[in-house]
Amino acid sequence: MARRALPIFKQLTCRSSPTSFAVKPDPNTRFVTYMPRPGDGAPRPVTLIPGDGIGPLVTNAVEQVMEAMHAPVYFERYDVHGDMQRVPPEVLDSIRKNKVCLKGGLRTPVGGGVNSLNVQLRKELDLYASLVNCFNLPGLPTRHENVDIVVIRENTEGEYSGLEHEVVPGVVESLKVITKFCSERIAKYAFEYAYLNNRKKVTAVHKANIMKLADGLFLESCREVATKYPSIKYNEIIVDNCCMQLVSKPEQFDVMVTPNLYGNLVANTAAGIAGGTGVMPGGNVGADHAVFEQGASAGNVGNEKITDQKKANPVALLLSSAMMLRHLQFPSFADRLETAVKRVISEGKHRTKDLGGGSTTQEVVDAVIANLD
Amino acid sequence: MASHLLRRAFGSRSNRILSSLSSQPSAVTPRVFSSATAPIQATLFPGDGIGPEIAESVKQVFRAAEVPIEWEEHYVGDQMDPRTQSFLTWESLESVRRNRVGLKGPMATPIGKGHRSLNLTLRKELNLYANVRPCNSLPGYKTRYDDVNLITIRENTEGEYSGLEHQVVRGVVESLKIITRQASLRVAEYAFHYAKTHGRERVSAIHKANIMQKTDGLFLKCCREVAEKYPDITYEEVVIDNCCMMLVKNPALFDVLVMPNLYGDIISDLCAGLVGGLGLTPSCNIGEGGIALAEAVHGSAPDIAGKLWLIL
DSSP, rough: OHHHHHHHHHHHHHHOOOOOOOOSTTTTOOOOOOOOOTTTTSSSEEEEEESSSTTHHHHHHHHHHHHHHHEEEEEOOOOOTTTTTSOOHHHHHHHHHHSEEEOOOOOTTTSSSSOHHHHHOOOOOOEEEEEEEEEEETOOOOSSSSSEEEEEEEEBBGGGGOEEEEETTTTEEOOOOOEHHHHHHHHHHHHHHHHHOOOOOEEEOOOOOTSSSHHHHHHHHHHHHTTTOOSSEEEEEEEHHHHHHHHOOOOOEEEEOOOHHHHHHHHHHHHHHHHHHTOOOEEOOSSSSSSESSSSSSTTOOOOOHHHTTOOOOOOHHHHHHHHHTTTHHHHHHHHHHHHHHHHHOOSOOOOGGGOOOHHHHHHHHHHHOOOO | OHHHHHHHHHHHHHHHHHHHHHTTTTTTOOOOOOOOSSOOEEEEOOTTTTTTHHHHHHHHHHHHTTTTTEEOOOOOSSOOOOTTTTTSSSHHHHHHHHHHHHOOOOOOOOOOSOOOOOHHHHHTTEEEEEEEEEEEOOOOOOOOOOOEEEEEEEEESGGGOOOOEEEEEEEEEEEEEEEEEHHHHHHHHHHHHHHHTTTOOEEEEOOOTTTSSSHHHHHHHHHHHHHOOTTTSSSEEEEHHHHHHHHHOOOGGEEEEOOOOHHHHHHHHHHHHTTOOOOOEEEEETTTTTTTTEOOOOOOTTTOOOOOOGOO
16 A cells, blocks of 8 residues: 555655646636627737848747647738838738738848838838837846836837938038827827726826927827816826936836837837846837837847857747737737746746846746646 | 156146147147145136035045145126126136136036036136046945946037027927037147056947937047057947947946047046046046046036045
């Protein structure tokens, strides 16, 4: 009898080893069900742009995970590279048809004659809001705690208008254009986002003490929209002070709305303090379309060393694809994907180089697939 | 003997003066620094808000340490001086030009409307083209970052802060960002010269030339030209969003940073945050002809009192 009891005993002790999340959702903690319309489960097409550098690696990771989950999406792949002059029209047509796109980074040659394709794509499709969600992942040690910041950045105008000219040899001018129309709609999006996601505070980032008219116009629009949402707190902060506060006391920020250039800097700083641009999800959204990509620094496609050794971090794009699944109204797939990714990060065994580990992209993907339930 | 004393006291700046003295005795008016008896004349702008208190602290400390400086105080008026088109009087500016050395407290600038920033006026009138801000972790003041040891050098006169804005039609505002070869060369020269004289090994140029190709491209071209003249200093170029992230993750990666105006403003304040805040950072504006105006970087903080860091 002892001989028979021993293996049973061993099995019992193995099964009771704790994991950080329950294997099956406990009926007592599951939410009330999401009731879809008949036919919502039909597979949705999503345009996929692998991009340059580490792009193909990480988009491949997403494809593998979607396969493993049997998610109701299928990808239409298009090859676009950063040194093309324009985004090919068939890609734009595909995105207009599908309404949703997932993309890796497009590398823009520095100082060359090519306008950034990332920026072109955003302008063509009028994706006027860029969103980055920067938060502390449990199990990933960073210098700052309690970070949960969403940076909403105006995506189409401001310093990135691309309007430059050489006045005389040796003097170059660049135009920064701020319009009331764009400032108003980004402010409206920011407050609506805060309202729909139960966020308590919106902070406008500006430099209106120096650029009085331009950033002054942006601030006016934000103030007007703020009066329509009395339950959400609104305040303003100058961009250099903001960066300093982000580095010393990031817990004071919740949702931040910024014009184009400052948004780039603030998003990258916030991503850096919360764990790095390799893990922060984000996307660009407009009235009709949405493009999901790595949250901050989408133009940074890594160097050859990372691509050759296949050590790129797929976490950012995996979390962005979870955002995409929610956008497509498949919440439980999104929840499963996010839970699996967070579990892998918190266990700490499979982490790529930028998080302090030594795994390859494929190892992280396998770990995520193994953790899907 | 006098030149030996001068050289010991003032390092590279006096080398330049003495060499220019020896080469063109008539063109440069010899500056009298302190010999054994005469004190250095320096201009002091106490500024607004907490300014007068901290200026007072500085004077006390200098008196206690017996530093041979005589302060010429100038206050910012509340009327426009027509000769300078700002609240700073002509006499104040002349005093700085004459003394070549100054110390400035914080001056308030109204947000969104009102007169032009007084800090900007000072910089434009005195042609203070480089703002140097060393950021070093202070031993004894623990922050989350312990190994910060970098210098940010920011172009101070042009770029996004030209102040040239206009409303095209109702609801559309344009703001001009101007980059010139002359100003970029000047600040790049200063940055490499600073790196060399202070034994720094790397200079990084910060830019956004993948988006603003012509403007930041020109800045980068000028930096590259100057870099060729200093082959023993490593030169690299970093895109600004990458730079922000690297600074926040690992500030030890950077040594000397040189950048145009707006990025410089933001990055230098970010670095100040890394070491403990604006209350702890010294800064100096360098002008042509060797003018140096040191300043407190923080604002006038009208709601608090009692900070000591004008001393740094």
